[in-house]
Amino acid sequence: MIVYKIIATAEWAEAEAAGAFTGAAIDRAAGFIHFSTAEQAPETAAKWFAGRSDLTLAAVDAEALGDDLRWEPSRGGALFPHLYAALPMSAVVWSRPLPLGSDGAHVFGSLEA
Numbered sequence: 001m002i003v004y005k006i007i008a009t010a011e012w013a014e015a016e017a018a019g020a021f022t023g024a025a026i027d028r029a030a031g032f033i034h035f036s037t038a039e040q041a042p043e044t045a046a047k048w049f050a051g052r053s054d055l056t057l058a059a060v061d062a063e064a065l066g067d068d069l070r071w072e073p074s075r076g077g078a079l080f081p082h083l084y085a086a087l088p089m090s091a092v093v094w095s096r097p098l099p100l101g102s103d104g105a106h107v108f109g110s111l112e113a
Contacts, residue, residue, distance in 0.1 A: 001062040002093060003035040003069075003081045004111065006045055012056040012095060021087040035060065035069075035081040038111040043075070045098065045106040055098040057108065064091035 007015075007024060015021035026048075027033045036044045041057070049055055062069055068085035101107045 002059045002111070003037060003062045004041045005033070005035050005058045005060060005087070006041065006049055006098060007056050007058065008052075009054050009056045009097065012058065015087070016089060016095075019089050021089075023086075030082075031084070032070075033083040033087055035083060037081070040075075040078065040080065041111070042106065042108060045108075047075075049106070051100070051104065053100045055106070056095050057098040058095040059093040059111070060087065061091050061093055064088075 005021075007021075011024055012021070021033070022028070023033045034044075045055075062081060065083055065085070065087075069081055069083050071079040072082050074080040099107050
């Protein structure tokens with residue numbers, strides 16, 4: 001299964017250079033790294049990243065994260081993937097820019113691996 005992380009492009013570049021992502025400020029404050037499923041990602045982008053064009057979308061192999069990835073209730077009681085460890089770049093399947101469309105919504109394109 002693939003889970004997705006929406007992150008500021010500059011922060012993602014730092015993580016790639018370091019070989020691991022330890023979380024954005026909101027992740028560190030919560031004590032885990034927030035992820036979304038393919039179905040949840042557009043709503044996450046609209047709620048937390050509206051209007052931002054400086055974003056990267058990273059696809060992550062959930063199985064590669066092992067027991068550090070937990071599914072916990074969040075928005076509306078839906079289960080969201082939360083990582084209680086640093087994200088190793090070895091678990092990243094791909095990453096790409098997450099642009100804004102002409103309607104102001106983020107353009108995800110295909111979320112296939």
